Amino acid sequence: MASKRDEVILKCTECGNENYITTRNKRNHPNKMEINKFCPHCRKMTLHKEKK
Numbered sequence: 305m306a307s308k309r310d311e312v313i314l315k316c317t318e319c320g321n322e323n324y325i326t327t328r329n330k331r332n333h334p335n336k337m338e339i340n341k342f343c344p345h346c347r348k349m350t351l352h353k354e355k356k
Contacts, residue, residue, distance in 0.1 A: 314352040316343045322355060 308331055314324040321343065328337055336354040343350045 312337060313355045315355040317351045317353055319343060319345045321345045324352060
């Protein structure tokens with residue numbers, strides 16, 4: 305049986321570092337994820353988008 309969850313990598317929009325790996329449900333959230341997370345390189349809260 306295939307999994308409904310998809311592993312995604314979150315990338316900082318300011319510095320471009322790939323900081324987080326998480327999962328999302330493909331059926332409930334078909335669009336790319338955008339979350340405010342802490343970037344250790346920028347040392348502040350920044351918008352992280354799903355890398356594809």
